[in-house]
Amino acid sequence: MLKILANRTYRHLFLAQVIALVGTGLATVALGLLAFDLAGAQAGAVLGTALAIKMTAYIGFAPIAAAFAERLPRRAMLVSLDLVRALVALALPFVTEVWQIYVLIFVLQSASAAFTPTFQATIPDILPDEDDYTRALSLSRLAYDLESVASPMLAAALLTVISFHNLFAGTVIGFLASAAMVSTVLLPKAKQTPRRSVYERTTRGMRIFLATPRLRGLLALNLTVAAASAMVIVNTVVLVQSRFALPQSSTALALAAFGGGSMVAALVLPRLLKNIKDRTAMLFGGGILVAGLAVGINLTTYNFLLPLWMVLGVGYSLAQTPSGRLLRRSAHAEDRPALFAAQFALSHACWLITYPLAGWLGANISLTASFVGLAVVAGSALVVSIVIWRPAHDQESIKHTHENLPDDHTHLDGKDGVDHEHPYVIDDQHRRWPNS
Template sequence: MLSILANRTYRHLFSAQIIALIGTGLATVALGLLAFELAGENAGVVLGTALAIKMIAYVGVAPIAAAFADRVPRRSMLVALDLVRGGVAVFLPFVTEIWQVYLLIFLLQSASAGFTPTFQATIPDVLPDEREYTRALSLSRLAYDLESVVSPLLAAALLTVISFNSLFAGTVIGFFVSALLVLSVQLPSPQPSQPRGIYDRTTRGIRIYLKTPRLRGLLAINLAAAAAGAMIIVNTVVLVQGQFGLTQQDTALALTAFGGGSMLAALALPSLLDRISERPVMLGAAAFASGVMIVGAMVSNFPMLLILWVLAGAAYSAALTPSGRLLRRSAHPEDRPAVFAAQFALSHACWLLTYPLVGWLGATFGMGLAFLAMAAIGTAGAGAALRVWPKSDPDVVTHIHDDLDADDPHIADAEKTQRGFRHAHAYVIDADHAAWPTR
């Protein structure tokens, strides 16, 4: 897996991702401490609102940012957004009012909503070989999971010698170093063959996404994964410290179990996907995650919870890590930023639904019903994916054009039939293919 780091461009991009993630992790810890300093016992309300603002920024800003991705060289766009994120983080230590927290979080996450999909869409152009790209996806998943473990530990160590406000300096440094690493390499910037209007550029990714059967299936899998993930992220502390009467350290251990399961799956996926297509892996993982939620309704002790969280982490990673392969196959290189932005926005819309729902259900009706509700949502998502994502899902699709002139270059090699011009090629939604073939 690590052999792909021999590619200098990818190595620098991966390093930029890791450094920015650690900086973001330090900011997360510091933000929690800042919220407590400003709001005391109402810190949970502040953090919950900040989380909602983050999701709103992700859902609303990502498609708009993608509209400009083909107007600006990708390297320039990524560097500029890193500098914006670093510049916003500079002001976080000087916050004195809660509304200032909300404003800065919106600006910071809006920049991330532009940065992350563009960054993700660049990797398949840097690593065109599918086997190498699959390993890059697993490395990225490992980086996210390791960050969730390393950042809190690093923050705890730093807090023994500095104040929490100083942690924001690590965030600033992380974004600026990330910008330097991106600036140190040349990045491909595929351009559309013809100019597009602002509406077309803003909605293009969503339209391609929702017209592609495998991506509609991915959206349903996103919902199933968000149902399980929201239960774990929102209610782990309630289960461990409220229901079992254990400590903060035990809560951290439970979340580490979830991350550990995710890392195990990420390590196993490259070799598994060399032999099996994405569909059975992702559908099976989504269904398994829902099964874990059903068993979770009967959880009665901490060791059982740890086992379930490891299994849930593995299912979550297996359901979502291969998604980059589907997005890569489903768009031309110049459309990938828009399609990755659509995945970014739509997947976070699933989280925006499940986060508050699972918290409200757990607080109002108890953990058992919250588990079962998330299991129901997950099962519905897995079932919808099974229905809308065809079992036969080849890249090359034979299809007929009845809407093009006979001298159109696109059908120069096509066979003329009574119904139109028939040919086969790797099929994606674009100007010549407005809908998916039904026959």
């Protein structure tokens, strides 16, 4: 897996991603402490609102940013967005009112909503070989999982010698270092698309996404992933410290078990995907998530929670990590930024549904009800994904007919008649999926 780091451009971008992730992790810890400092017992409400603002920015801003990103140099755009994020992090220690947190979080997450899909859409152009790209996806998954474990530990160590306000300095350094790493490489130019209206550019990724059966299946699977991960992220602390009456360190260990399972799956995925199809691996991962939530209904001990969370981590990585491969082969290079932005927005819309559901069920009914409700959501979404994402619709090359194109049209490449076959994606000549 690590041999792809021999590619200098990818290596610098990966290091930029890792450094920015650590900075973001420090900011997450510091933001919680800042909220408590300003709001006391109402800190949970402040953080809940900040999370809602984050998701709203992701859902609303990513497609808009993608519409303009195709006209801008990628390197300049990524560096500029890192600098914006650094400036916001620099301002956070000076916040004195709760509303100021909300404004800064919206600006920070809007910049991230533009940065992340653009970054993700650049990687397939740097690593055109599918095996290399698969390794990059797994390496990226490992980076996210390691960050979720390492950043809180680093923050805890730093808090023994500095105040939480100074943690934001680590975030600033992270974003500045990320910008510096990106600035050291030349990135492939985004392929230019025909002139389109702002509306067409803003909605293009979403229209391609919803017109492609495998991606509609991915959308349903996103909801399965969101349901399981919401149970882990929202209710782990309640399960460990309320139901089992254990200390904070046990909460950290439980979250580490989930991350560990995800890392194990990420390590085996490159070899696994050489032998089985993306659809098989992802739907199997979704099945693990549904089964894990169902088993959790009978959860009674912390010692059982740890392996259950590890199994959920395996399912999470299996179901989510290969999604970049689906996006890569479901659009032309010039449409990838818009398609990655659509996936970014739609996947976070799923979390915007499941995060509050997990919290409300756990707080107002019971944690068992939270397991039941999320298992029903995850299972229903998985069934929808299986029905929509049929093997017949997952073929790369499809024989099809263009009824409205003349025989001498350039797209037909001089072939007799209009019945032909090639790798099929939604574009200007192919606006709907054959036989869908």
